[in-house]
Amino acid sequence: MSKQKIMFSPVTRLSGLLSVEVIVEQGRVVEANASGTMFRGYEWIMRNRHVTDAVYLTQRVCGICSLAHGAMASYLLDELYANELSENAQFLRNVMYGADFLQNHIRHFYLFSLPDFVRMPDYPPYHGQNLTDARLGPIDNQRLVDNYFEAIKAAQRSHEILALFGGKAPHQHSFVHGGVAVAPTADKINRALALLDSIHEFVKTCLIPDTELIARVYDDYFKIGLTFGRLLSFGLFKFGPHNEQLLWRGGVLNDGRLTAPRLDLIKEDVTSSWYAVQAVPGADDWGVEPAPQKPGAYTWIKSVRYAGQHYETGPLARMIINGFYNGGTSTMDRIYARSLETMLITELMREWLLKLQPGPAPLKQNPEPVKSEVVVTTDAMRGALLHSARIVDEQVERYNIITPTVWNFSPKDQHGRGPVESALVGTSIPKLDMLSTILGRIVRSYDPCISCATHVMDAEGNKQDKIVF
Amino acid sequence: MQQQEFIELCRELALVDDHALTRVILPVIKEHLTRSNQNKLPVIWVETNDSGDNNIAFMNTTFPYLGQVFSEMIDLLYSNTFMAAQGVDALMVLEQTAVLYKGRFTLVVEGAVPVKDNGIYNIIARTENRNITALDAVSRLGKLAQYVVANGTCASFGGPTAARPNLSGSVGVRDVLDREVINVSGCPTNPDWFVGTLAHLLLYGRPELDNLGRPTLFYGFTVHRHCQRRSYFDRDDFAEKLGDIECMFSQGCVGPRTSADCPYRQWINYVNWPVRANTPCIGCTNEDFPDGSTPFFTPLPEKSGQAATPGGAQTSPGVQITVGEGRNE
Numbered sequence: 001m002s003k004q005k006i007m008f009s010p011v012t013r014l015s016g017l018l019s020v021e022v023i024v025e026q027g028r029v030v031e032a033n034a035s036g037t038m039f040r041g042y043e044w045i046m047r048n049r050h051v052t053d054a055v056y057l058t059q060r061v062c063g064i065c066s067l068a069h070g071a072m073a074s075y076l077l078d079e080l081y082a083n084e085l086s087e088n089a090q091f092l093r094n095v096m097y098g099a100d101f102l103q104n105h106i107r108h109f110y111l112f113s114l115p116d117f118v119r120m121p122d123y124p125p126y127h128g129q130n131l132t133d134a135r136l137g138p139i140d141n142q143r144l145v146d147n148y149f150e151a152i153k154a155a156q157r158s159h160e161i162l163a164l165f166g167g168k169a170p171h172q173h174s175f176v177h178g179g180v181a182v183a184p185t186a187d188k189i190n191r192a193l194a195l196l197d198s199i200h201e202f203v204k205t206c207l208i209p210d211t212e213l214i215a216r217v218y219d220d221y222f223k224i225g226l227t228f229g230r231l232l233s234f235g236l237f238k239f240g241p242h243n244e245q246l247l248w249r250g251g252v253l254n255d256g257r258l259t260a261p262r263l264d265l266i267k268e269d270v271t272s273s274w275y276a277v278q279a280v281p282g283a284d285d286w287g288v289e290p291a292p293q294k295p296g297a298y299t300w301i302k303s304v305r306y307a308g309q310h311y312e313t314g315p316l317a318r319m320i321i322n323g324f325y326n327g328g329t330s331t332m333d334r335i336y337a338r339s340l341e342t343m344l345i346t347e348l349m350r351e352w353l354l355k356l357q358p359g360p361a362p363l364k365q366n367p368e369p370v371k372s373e374v375v376v377t378t379d380a381m382r383g384a385l386l387h388s389a390r391i392v393d394e395q396v397e398r399y400n401i402i403t404p405t406v407w408n409f410s411p412k413d414q415h416g417r418g419p420v421e422s423a424l425v426g427t428s429i430p431k432l433d434m435l436s437t438i439l440g441r442i443v444r445s446y447d448p449c450i451s452c453a454t455h456v457m458d459a460e461g462n463k464q465d466k467i468v469f
Numbered sequence: 470m471q472q473q474e475f476i477e478l479c480r481e482l483a484l485v486d487d488h489a490l491t492r493v494i495l496p497v498i499k500e501h502l503t504r505s506n507q508n509k510l511p512v513i514w515v516e517t518n519d520s521g522d523n524n525i526a527f528m529n530t531t532f533p534y535l536g537q538v539f540s541e542m543i544d545l546l547y548s549n550t551f552m553a554a555q556g557v558d559a560l561m562v563l564e565q566t567a568v569l570y571k572g573r574f575t576l577v578v579e580g581a582v583p584v585k586d587n588g589i590y591n592i593i594a595r596t597e598n599r600n601i602t603a604l605d606a607v608s609r610l611g612k613l614a615q616y617v618v619a620n621g622t623c624a625s626f627g628g629p630t631a632a633r634p635n636l637s638g639s640v641g642v643r644d645v646l647d648r649e650v651i652n653v654s655g656c657p658t659n660p661d662w663f664v665g666t667l668a669h670l671l672l673y674g675r676p677e678l679d680n681l682g683r684p685t686l687f688y689g690f691t692v693h694r695h696c697q698r699r700s701y702f703d704r705d706d707f708a709e710k711l712g713d714i715e716c717m718f719s720q721g722c723v724g725p726r727t728s729a730d731c732p733y734r735q736w737i738n739y740v741n742w743p744v745r746a747n748t749p750c751i752g753c754t755n756e757d758f759p760d761g762s763t764p765f766f767t768p769l770p771e772k773s774g775q776a777a778t779p780g781g782a783q784t785s786p787g788v789q790i791t792v793g794e795g796r797n798e
Contacts, residue, residue: 005597006597007556007557007595007596007597008555008556009556009557009560009594009595009596010549010555010556010559010560010593010594010595011555011556012548012549012550012551012552012554012555012559013549013550013551013552013553013555014550015520015521015550016516016521017516017549017591017592017593017594019592019594019595021595035595037591037592037593037595037600038517038518038590038591038592039518039583039590039591039636039637040518040520040630041636041637044634044636045629045632045633045634047634049763049764050763050764050765050766050767052764052765052766053763053764053765053766055765056751056759056765057629057632057759057763057765060520060522060629060656060759061520062520062521062522063519063520063521063522063523063524063525063526063657064521064522064525066520066522107525107528111528111551115553120553123539123540123544124539124543124544124545124546124552125539125545125546125547125548125551125552125553126552126553127546127552127553127554127562128552128553128554128558128559128561128562129553129554130554130555130558131553148536149534149536152528152534152535152536153534155528156528156529156530156531156534156535156737156738159529159737160737160738160740162737163736163737163738163740163741164737164740164741165741165746166741166746167736167741167742167743167744167745167746167748168736168737168741168742168743168746169526169529169736169737170520170522170525170526170657171522171656171657171753172746173743173746173748173751174746174747174748176711176748179712180712181711181712181746181747181748182712182746182747183712183747191740289636290590290636290637292586292589292590293586293589360712361711361712361747363710363711363712365710365711435556436555436556436557436558439556440555440556449521451519451520451521452520
């Protein structure tokens, strides 16, 4: 087979718009360019607004992980305003955070990923599936299709827990700075427990066995879509009066060595991204503006590195760093770790709901900010998430967001390829008609969210190297 | 295929023992089945510049659940979010169904449409030699569709995607199409508003629309009018902070100028809505959302660019029905 350039577009069944161009030579992917093809620009939208708007406005960054952005903005405001969080507030916040994780992970596995492995019914939106490597027998296949439709209900119930406390979903209202605006009353706790029980049952009897079945039947995917094994997590589920405790620790895992993440080692780059960097006269830092015609660029996603290297982030990183999973960094490891995490979260949420004390809304907001610059980190569904802000008189001067998909879908820079492109390069394509099926499996194992990832950063590589501003 | 042609084919091939009849008839039947399913609404859904929250909200529909919507209500012919097909197969499905269902499909657009630099800020799909921008896709499909439904505030009016400074020049679908657009606004849309609008199209045709092109069925009254806390407002009993049980007007609520039925419909299996969650309505169905609603926690008369008082004057053009409902109503 000679050298062929092939466009895999649109990559459907994910949040946002993604195209992947690959070069295939002698049955192997030798180059891959993953392009986020939508420009959003929330960091610009956040400027010159009251900083407390961030809780609701940054949720609009993302539809499938909206609570994560609202939570990050709340943590950011907690620190800016020196709020003190009650224990009840933290339990309630984490119940809500967990509920959005369940929603995300269940939908990702069944609605987005499953049609990569299972023959779907022959009516829209499943027509024209063209699954060139279907391996399940008819009985197993039908069971998983049935579970796809059950998953719709389990994910809906996850959002029902979130809405019960949060008012609505996506873009909940009550998880704000200082705590939660809704009173955890006995009836709500009880209803949430009942909803959670049914979700837990679904995860235990469907999601876990279905994941195990797919992992067994498609076990070659434990060797396909491998990354370099560098993993990053900012930790998950904040507790303590100042959000200072993490239930699941964060970490930087490189060559078997685990260290604590250092924010000063994070650096963004726009070499292959549709942005132009311009020196702003008289300013300490650099201005960045969209440049859709920039030669050599191929994506709206910027690249991000930790200590000069690309890192993979997501449920797999969290599970390995916390010692819950002991596997590799392949397509199937990513899928497996996400399902495992779903199970763990249903158990944690039950614990938190039982620890909640019925009482008034656990909310206390201090009126005045005590700081003017804050950087906060934690994990969202897809991995490491960072929000940072600089304010003047409570007005946002700078706001920056580095989403998990930016880590995973980093385009090439002088330090090489990012995780997804690395995972794609080297992949064997036995027959060209299998290309979409194989690439689709690898790409979706990262649970890409392009709506999240395509933002303008405010500045890059300024003189102080304070990249997060 | 006409009836006579069908009968002749059957006669001609009936005695041939090599399944020739089956081979000729099957594709025709398949085409017939896909073309004439009058019981389902054919839908082509294009995602443009958005957060994807409206497709997530759509997944939260109950009775019908999403699976029932697909099996009983709509033929979702193209959707970046849900379709099993991918890559060039998906693009072929889009091109073929748009022609096959010309004049009969409903175009759903989720997201705003960037128009700056010929729309290069949003590319819905690429081929080896060209980019299909959201602007191309919406313009072309909008001409072929029977109905156009803008799902969400971004698609309806620009929404958060077009919030200042709007670097991509994003606009609502109505600004790129020279035809009627049914605006189902909301950030996100309540699944009942969206599924209900599709149901109306399927069962009764075009719904009655308000002056912003929204079905009056869902947007006919303000949040304020039906708010459970209206009695607090009428007694000037305002919340001192978020989390209180009194009227949220003091906390920035824009319910008085927001058309939506949230107070009685509520969200996610009808369990809650923002004011019941002791927080303000932020007016996410409005033409000027979010810029007209920020700062979110500042009372309406003091918001940037707002001149309204409770029950007072008009705040911005195009929201005639949303204001003017004061305490005397």
